[in-house]
Amino acid sequence: MVDLNKKTMKLTLKIWRQKDATSKGKMTDYAIDGIDGDMSFLEMMDVLNENLNNKGEEPIEFDHDCREGICGSCSLQINGEPHGPDRLVTTCQLHMRKFNDGDTITIEPFRAKAFPVIKDLIVDRTAFDRIQQSGGYISVNTSGNTQDANSIPIDKHDADDAFYAAACIGCGACVAACKNASAMLFTSAKVSQYALLPQGQVEAADRVQNMVKQMDLEGFGNCTNTGACEVECPKGISLENIARMNREYMSASIKG
């Protein structure tokens, strides 16, 4: 049960402030008090912003929307880790009970060359969209005349694995966690989803080549198998997807 007598926390926050894409940013210290453990991390940020607003200062901007861990909007590098110290959660579902009274917390935007800062803690992740646009789809029109959904049975394990790959929320934590700022986990999740399904086979070779090419063009780094991406991924996307993408890529290259 929730402890009704739990004390509130006093924290020191070190937060990245940056006016816009072209300005230089810096870390700024803020003190905050009265934070209770049942607050989410972003609700703590709301309190800070309300305080700043009341003092006539500009609130700190950060991306967030659904606040239930699925839209992939929220980001934040918290004490050096994407989405903070807890596992399998996004920042919006991280709760303050994971911190202690008196803690100092550093909050930065996701750092990667391919994710330029827009303002404060907001970064531009449209590189991910462009990777998807280069081939992350099955070319089928909305005719209403596709074959019946049950006409091709699909092995449950393949369908489940495709689902687990498709569960990626596109937040970019994998890139932020990687010392090379590689987008291999993100890209491989989409490649895998389709590679595992019969519907995706037809365009598999072109898809993997186009998506990898776009990924490189966007300036993401290479994969050196450190596995940090998998550890920090809020949706538990598996490294196996990277292995599968590498196989797909090899076989597509051989086919030419």
Added chain:
Amino acid sequence: MGNLNSNIPSGPLAEKWTKHKDEIDLVNPANKRNIDIIVVGTGLAGGSAAATLAELGYNVKTFCYQDSPRRAHSIAAQGGINAAKNYQGDGDSNYRLFYDTVKGGDYRSREANVYRLAEVSGQIIDQCVAQGVPFAREYGGLLDNRSFGGVLVSRTFYAKGQTGQQLLLGAYSAMNRQINRGKIQPFNRHEMMDLVKVDGKARGIIARNLVTGEIERHSAHAVVLASGGYGNVFFLSTNAMGSNVMAAWRAHRRGAHFANPCYTQIHPTCIPVSGDHQSKLTLMSESLRNDGRIWVPAKEKDAQAIREGKLKPTALKEEDRDYYLERRYPAFGNLVPRDVASRAAKERCDAGFGVNKTGEAVYLDFDAAIMRYGKEKALTSGVKDADAKTIRAFGEEVIETKYGNLFQMYEKIVDENPYKTPMMIYPAVHYTMGGLWVDYNLQTTVEGCYAVGEANFSDHGANRLGASALMQGLADGYFVLPYTIGNYLSDDIRTGKIATDSAEFDAAEKEVRDRMAKLMSGKGTHSVDYYHKRLGKIMWDKCGMSRNGAQLQEAIDEISALRADFWENVRVPGAEGTKNQELEKAGRVADFLELGELFAKDALTRNESCGGHFREEYQTPEGEALRDDENFKFVSAWEYKGAPKDAVLHKEELTYENIELKTRSYK
């Protein structure tokens, strides 16, 4: 009373849509290349519409306030999507889906629209599977189904608790294919600030680039609004933080009638409020009611002991628990429709049986399901005489595969393990059945302005059934609008590009700029959130799960006063011509402050109870909703006339030719 022609085709119900499609004008492929369409919102309805319109050859521009179309709030839909495939052979059919939906909506939706929805529902599943949406499957490789509230068949297709995500990523992938071909131009981090009309027709929008703060003009031959619902008028809801009514409301101010604003869905299974800091509420999918049993203690003293932390729910004997839904509604039990389940929870909590510290929570218990599944799994795993502990372990495994992500989400938020102790849940604002009035073609009362998905009002009546929002969004976007809009655009093949340097665009842009300047020039007494929270409290207390005439009148007066205060005293820091999240919020809250008053006015005008609209004055002796078909069998469509108090009511009479009007019973 203006002209409210719903343009329903003649002929037998089951033939209307086919006949209509055969009769409407088409645009030849070469001419489609000369026609531009704006789609505002990129959720299931907007994303699927944009992709399909682009496939057909139109030039599409999409707008969303998020940084990517993939983040629209459809992504958060959990449980599933309905379709009358009858894969389970349990007696499902188009007619049954149609019937369930009209009944579930408490006989306040339009027959012809709902039948069409049922008719195209099967195609949606075919389309999504062809796109690679990884629906849940059985071991034989075929698609799996589950049940949702208010129906007696299993017609819900799902992808764990992330069905909305998978369907939206499907629509997003279809969009990406068209973006790659240059047929869709996406404007992300953009917000529609106004609708521009030229010669009475919707011909474009004024948008704000949320990164640079620039005001932009975009023209088109038609404008499609797919901007979602307005549940955030309550401040706390299961909607995303950014979900707002601005696009729909701006269109309303330009002449689009707003229908049934008071029809709001309060979803029975959400994680209860934990404190004043709360920024939003989290849904626990209705699919959980397939396996979870809802209860409160049968004795008030036990409920009190639980609230005080002196008694654990697991220690309560079976006979000391009140499974009130099973007791009151034996036929449907835990799977009654959402409005019924929500009111029943409120009734128990108001009577003093609530189980958390605020007294506003009931239990959703999986113990019986864990043991039931566990026994089966033990047997199929070859363990013949398993002990209780082994059975439980097997059962938890099964529950994990069905609802794992929901259980994990619950544990992260509440810090309790729902496999070991029952979940605590309470109703929360979730979906709005009301929205822009549209005819059969999904056109609003502004020519050339269409509304699809949650943004329109047409299919769910006074209460939406579970797993039907996804169905409607995709039906509108993939299979309905692309046909009906062609009929309108066939007149525009010689119009040519719409200029953006016209007097109409000048005037609309000026209004947008003046409004923003006014928002920035408030005296600065209170923040935007201060007003939003106060509005939300008025809405929840006086326009929530139950309403009465006196309170609704108070709500109207209070919201009107709050709106005046807002415009005088709001504080918006920062500048206009830059990224400014407070300014974004201010514009949205300003519109909620108008909508909220119209909402209360609509509820006050509707002197009956139906679906999610429960007026305390109109109930049966058993406390069920008491409809008044003689006087209120109509859609309320409100015309904008300045202040919400001056809005003019237009009625669209509903006719039921294929369904007999009955008192809804789930007993």
